[in-house]
Amino acid sequence: MTITVKFFASLREQLEKSEVKLDSVNALTVAQVWTQACDEVPLPSHVLMAVNMAYVDQHTVVQDGDEVAFFPPVTGG
Amino acid sequence: MTITVKFFASLREQLEKSEVKLDSVNALTVAQVWTQACDEVPLPSHVLMAVNMAYVDQHTVVQDGDEVAFFPPVTGG
Amino acid sequence: MPVIVTPDPFNPWQALADHEQQLNQQGHYGAVASFVGTMRNHNEGVGVQSMWLEHYPSMTEHYLAQLAQRAQQQWSLLEVLIIHRVGQIELGQSIVLTAAWSAHRAEALAACQFLIEDLKFNAPFWKRETLQDGQQRWVEKNTSGVCVPSTTEG
Amino acid sequence: MPVIVTPDPFNPWQALADHEQQLNQQGHYGAVASFVGTMRNHNEGVGVQSMWLEHYPSMTEHYLAQLAQRAQQQWSLLEVLIIHRVGQIELGQSIVLTAAWSAHRAEALAACQFLIEDLKFNAPFWKRETLQDGQQRWVEKNTSGVCVPSTTEG
Numbered sequence: 001m002t003i004t005v006k007f008f009a010s011l012r013e014q015l016e017k018s019e020v021k022l023d024s025v026n027a028l029t030v031a032q033v034w035t036q037a038c039d040e041v042p043l044p045s046h047v048l049m050a051v052n053m054a055y056v057d058q059h060t061v062v063q064d065g066d067e068v069a070f071f072p073p074v075t076g077g
Numbered sequence: 078m079t080i081t082v083k084f085f086a087s088l089r090e091q092l093e094k095s096e097v098k099l100d101s102v103n104a105l106t107v108a109q110v111w112t113q114a115c116d117e118v119p120l121p122s123h124v125l126m127a128v129n130m131a132y133v134d135q136h137t138v139v140q141d142g143d144e145v146a147f148f149p150p151v152t153g154g
Numbered sequence: 155m156p157v158i159v160t161p162d163p164f165n166p167w168q169a170l171a172d173h174e175q176q177l178n179q180q181g182h183y184g185a186v187a188s189f190v191g192t193m194r195n196h197n198e199g200v201g202v203q204s205m206w207l208e209h210y211p212s213m214t215e216h217y218l219a220q221l222a223q224r225a226q227q228q229w230s231l232l233e234v235l236i237i238h239r240v241g242q243i244e245l246g247q248s249i250v251l252t253a254a255w256s257a258h259r260a261e262a263l264a265a266c267q268f269l270i271e272d273l274k275f276n277a278p279f280w281k282r283e284t285l286q287d288g289q290q291r292w293v294e295k296n297t298s299g300v301c302v303p304s305t306t307e308g
Numbered sequence: 309m310p311v312i313v314t315p316d317p318f319n320p321w322q323a324l325a326d327h328e329q330q331l332n333q334q335g336h337y338g339a340v341a342s343f344v345g346t347m348r349n350h351n352e353g354v355g356v357q358s359m360w361l362e363h364y365p366s367m368t369e370h371y372l373a374q375l376a377q378r379a380q381q382q383w384s385l386l387e388v389l390i391i392h393r394v395g396q397i398e399l400g401q402s403i404v405l406t407a408a409w410s411a412h413r414a415e416a417l418a419a420c421q422f423l424i425e426d427l428k429f430n431a432p433f434w435k436r437e438t439l440q441d442g443q444q445r446w447v448e449k450n451t452s453g454v455c456v457p458s459t460t461e462g
Binding site: 006008009010013050053055069071072073074075076077 | 345361362363364366367370371392403404424427428429430431432433434435436446447448449450
């Protein structure tokens with residue numbers, strides 16, 4: 001299955017990547033998507049997560065074709 | 078001493094007067110100003126009172142030259 | 155801290171735009187909260203066609219000026235603006251505008267709400283409505299602006 | 309219930325005036341509460357010269373549309389408007405506008421505050437400031453908009 005992984009803002013700059021395409025034969029949680037996309041960097045506690053543009057937590061299981069996003073606390077408005 | 082008494086809105090219409098000039102030789106409270114200006118009509122409980130354009134209660138004593146106003150609950154905005 | 159009581163119709167958005175331009179403090183404030191009250195075609199379940207707004211000349215302006223000062227004392231504000239119509243008011247016309255400018259949003263929001271809430275209960279204005287059948291009635295009192303979300307009512 | 313995310317500067321008062329004219333519901337609403345967030349020349353004690361606003365295209369719009377719907381479900385509103393800038397923002401420019409139209413003031417005030425507060429903590433936008441010395445920094449988090457009157461602090 002194929003997962004698109006996106007990073008935004010300071011997280012994008014720290015990781016030096018904005019998007020990763022993952023191929024996996026196993027079912028993955030969002031936390032496992034992070035680990036696989038970020039080469040074993042631990043998931044920071046304050047990071048927010050979304051699957052297909054809706055907020056989720058790290059235990060959510062992703063599906064083939066899903067877009068998973070990681071980003072720092074939001075600061076709009 | 079001379080006191081100007083003003084009435085506003087529904088109170089002005091009910092009493093059929095907008096302004097009364099009182100002459101008095103005695104010191105008067107606001108409640109007494111009402112009684113004298115309104116020919117013994119009892120002071121309605123919801124009426125608001127001001128002396129020289131500042132809110133007061135009925136026990137406030139008025140001075141020569143004061144402007145005393147009576148009006149119903151306000152409904153602006 | 156301008157306070158304007160006027161018999162002339164006013165456009166609240168134009169007034170805000172003009173006032174902000176006059177203020178010329180761009181960059182100093184980060185938040186503007188405003189409230190506009192407008193003449194509705196209904197009140198307490200009855201159709202309304204127009205309204206007469208009576209006030210107490212001098213006391214009204216004096217009260218509003220003090221109100222603006224109290225807001226400035228209570229919160230850190232760059233500016234306060236209050237505009238209120240008097241006289242004959244037609245459907246859809248603006249009745250009142252309250253606005254507050256501040257560095258951060260908490261102050262502007264709290265001050266704007268304070269201004270309209272206090273004004274509603276203390277500033278000497280009185281509304282006389284002309285109903286759709288031509289009858290006239292004085293509005294008896296204002297209701298609270300503290301919100302009960304509609305979802306908790308049902 | 310328009311939700312607009314735009315890289316172009318916007319005038320919030322013009323946007324409100326235009327939107328109200330389009331809405332064409334004069335007489336149906338009696339209250340409009342609005343909040344405007346503006347680019348300040350200082351933040352957390354440091355001079356700021358400009359700002360870059362990043363967002364998550366599609367998710368941001370989707371989130372704001374849902375937010376507007378939630379406000380409509382919670383309160384009785386005639387209309388909601390949300391405008392948010394993205395990209396390069398200069399001093400004094402408007403960043404965000406939230407507004408709510410309702411029959412009575414309680415709903416408009418509560419909804420407007422809900423919209424800006426929720427947006428600040430949940431809508432995917434991120435600010436990167438360029439300070440007066442040219443350095444850049446990401447804003448780390450938003451602070452609460454719930455007000456502590458300054459008179460109780462001293």
